[in-house]
Amino acid sequence: MSACFCSSLIRPSPQFHESYLRWLSVSPNPQNFPLIHRKYPKISTRIFARVLQQGIGVVSPDDVSLNNPVVDDTKEEEGKEVVHGALDGVADAKSEEKVRGSSNRVKKKAEEDEGSDRFKLRNGREVFEEKAYLVGVERKGDIKDSFGIEDSIKELAQLADTAGLMVVGSTYQKLASPNPRTYIGSGKVAEIKSAIRALGAETVVFDDELSAGQLRNLEKAFGGDVRVCDRTALILDIFNQRAATHEAALQVALAQMEYQLPRLTKMWTHLERQAGGKVKGMGEKQIEVDKRILRTQIGALKKELESVRKHRKQYRSRRVSVPVPVVSLVGYTNAGKSTLLNRLTGANVLAEDQLFATLDPTTRRVQMKNGKEFLLTDTVGFIQKLPTTLVAAFRATLEEISESSLLVHVVDISHPLAQQQIDAVDKVLSELDVSSIPKLMVWNKVDRVSEPQKIRLEAEKRDDVVCISALNGDGLLEFCDAVQEKLKDSMIWVEALIPFENGELLSTIHQVGMVERTEYSENGTLVKAHVPLRFARLLTPMRQLCIT
Ligand SMILES: Nc1nc2c(ncn2[C@@H]2O[C@H](COP(=O)(O)OP(=O)(O)OP(=O)(O)O)[C@@H](O)[C@H]2O)c(=O)[nH]1
Numbered sequence: 001m002s003a004c005f006c007s008s009l010i011r012p013s014p015q016f017h018e019s020y021l022r023w024l025s026v027s028p029n030p031q032n033f034p035l036i037h038r039k040y041p042k043i044s045t046r047i048f049a050r051v052l053q054q055g056i057g058v059v060s061p062d063d064v065s066l067n068n069p070v071v072d073d074t075k076e077e078e079g080k081e082v083v084h085g086a087l088d089g090v091a092d093a094k095s096e097e098k099v100r101g102s103s104n105r106v107k108k109k110a111e112e113d114e115g116s117d118r119f120k121l122r123n124g125r126e127v128f129e130e131k132a133y134l135v136g137v138e139r140k141g142d143i144k145d146s147f148g149i150e151d152s153i154k155e156l157a158q159l160a161d162t163a164g165l166m167v168v169g170s171t172y173q174k175l176a177s178p179n180p181r182t183y184i185g186s187g188k189v190a191e192i193k194s195a196i197r198a199l200g201a202e203t204v205v206f207d208d209e210l211s212a213g214q215l216r217n218l219e220k221a222f223g224g225d226v227r228v229c230d231r232t233a234l235i236l237d238i239f240n241q242r243a244a245t246h247e248a249a250l251q252v253a254l255a256q257m258e259y260q261l262p263r264l265t266k267m268w269t270h271l272e273r274q275a276g277g278k279v280k281g282m283g284e285k286q287i288e289v290d291k292r293i294l295r296t297q298i299g300a301l302k303k304e305l306e307s308v309r310k311h312r313k314q315y316r317s318r319r320v321s322v323p324v325p326v327v328s329l330v331g332y333t334n335a336g337k338s339t340l341l342n343r344l345t346g347a348n349v350l351a352e353d354q355l356f357a358t359l360d361p362t363t364r365r366v367q368m369k370n371g372k373e374f375l376l377t378d379t380v381g382f383i384q385k386l387p388t389t390l391v392a393a394f395r396a397t398l399e400e401i402s403e404s405s406l407l408v409h410v411v412d413i414s415h416p417l418a419q420q421q422i423d424a425v426d427k428v429l430s431e432l433d434v435s436s437i438p439k440l441m442v443w444n445k446v447d448r449v450s451e452p453q454k455i456r457l458e459a460e461k462r463d464d465v466v467c468i469s470a471l472n473g474d475g476l477l478e479f480c481d482a483v484q485e486k487l488k489d490s491m492i493w494v495e496a497l498i499p500f501e502n503g504e505l506l507s508t509i510h511q512v513g514m515v516e517r518t519e520y521s522e523n524g525t526l527v528k529a530h531v532p533l534r535f536a537r538l539l540t541p542m543r544q545l546c547i548t
Pocket residue numbers: 331332333334335336337338339340350351352353354355356357358359379380381382444445446447448468469470471472
């Protein structure tokens with residue numbers, strides 16, 4: 001099991017540790033951290049809590065010795081066994097047991113040796129690459145020009161890779177409507193069961209969100225050792241791994257808890273079984289307790305988030321007082337938003353060929369060749385089937401977008417599904433209520449397309465499209481010109497008389513607006529310019545001066 005993948009449901013972000021641990025200590029339900037417990041049931045809640053506390057990235061059965069996580073006791077034990085067997089000649093029952101134990105350990109050691117190849121560095125942590133099998137469903141009647149099932153599974157494989165899983169196979173089924181019990185049909189369940197046995201898969205990832213019942217039924221059907229999860233859990237896991245700031249960590253923790261809440265149902269039935277079924281209803285009661293605890297935790301998280309956000313808002317409003325227009329980069333994940341920000345501003349935002357490299361907004365000042373300036377904000381990328389819990393949790397971060405003067409929609413034009421990605425981004429934007437903000441579309445990665453000239457001609461035919469390569473800098477001047485043009489559209493025309501003693505205002509107009517004309521008179525400088533609305537308000541008294 002990929003330890004990093006474990007974290008999706010069990011290892012909260014560092015900032016969240018304390019409250020989560022408090023929650024664990026009152027609710028030692030193994031099912032609340034199902035990955036580790038189902039696979040390694042011997043790890044006690046207490047030890048597991050210590051694992052969380054110490055922030056150990058890789059958790060395997062041998063890691064239970066926390067102070068000495070890599071303990072190889074097999075050599076010493078094996079040595080003893082060999083001597084023992086040679087002396088006794090015929091092994092008695094006890095030694096037979098020991099020999100069996102020893103061969104098991106040897107087998108386990110061999111498995112470990114084989115497994116040691118599967119430790120990979122992900123997001124700066126060493127993780128065990130768990131083998132994953134992917135499953136999708138194509139609904140009959142799905143719109144043809146949206147993501148096809150094979151493309152969707154390809155993307156799921158990319159997500160799995162980003163999360164630290166090793167994809168060993170995939171399959172899909174065409175269905176009129178999903179099976180309410182197992183999502184896929186029973187024949188498909190049997191087929192997948194033999195495939196995962198043959199391939200040694202440890203996790204089955206579904207391309208769509210599954211209900212609590214479906215998750216449980218599928219895990220039962222595939223056998224106890226196999227874990228089942230869905231696209232949403234995978235995305236939440238990636239976000240959890242990548243959350244670098246306090247706010248992002250809180251947002252992801254909140255989204256994870258909200259995802260878990262409806263999935264807590266009937267998780268305590270194992271207690272009823274342990275008690276021989278004599279305490280009917282015990283599971284139900286415990287679920288209620290768990291849900292209440294989880295709701296309290298959600299409430300506390302929301303409060304904490306609120307205060308973090310208040311802080312950021314204050315900072316933002318201070319920034320707003322400097323009337324530089326804000327331009328936000330939006331787009332599908334991996335489209336090249338951060339690369340563009342880095343290229344234009346010399347920022348050092350992580351940009352890599354992985355999904356969801358960026359979670360937190362970064363804003364930098366762009367100084368154009370003509371001395372004009374704007375603020376450029378890079379934000380979290382979008383994806384098709386984006387979990388609603390995540391959109392909701394990140395709504396506040398995305399508020400930055402709704403306060404900008406211009407949205408630049410960055411598209412990876414070299415991607416075979418560029419149009420589908422554009423549609424998916426538009427869908428999320430429509431949920432964010434930003435339709436009134438002017439937009440500019442940028443076709444990025446033009447250096448990667450086979451016929452760049454054709455793409456450029458196509459872009460020229462359209463309004464509001466600029467072709468660029470954020471990687472090699474092609475088209476960036478045109479991009480800045482287009483941004484300026486668009487910003488001008490969002491500005492208003494003013495004619496104002498600026499008294500000489502307000503000289504700094506004049507330089508700000510030159511910086512943030514577009515000055516068409518200046519004339520000097522004995523009372524001051526007459527300026528005719530396009531300026532941002534907020535700034536125009538500041539100039540109101542001087543505009544009156546101009547009229548009189
Ligand atoms: N060939 C080529 N590659 C590019 C270009 N722009 C970005 N890339 C590559 O595309 C990958 C993704 O770039 P990012 O800038 O991280 O993409 P992003 O949109 O910020 O992605 P998220 O943060 O995941 O939403 C990186 O490997 C970049 O080097 C480009 O113009 N040409």
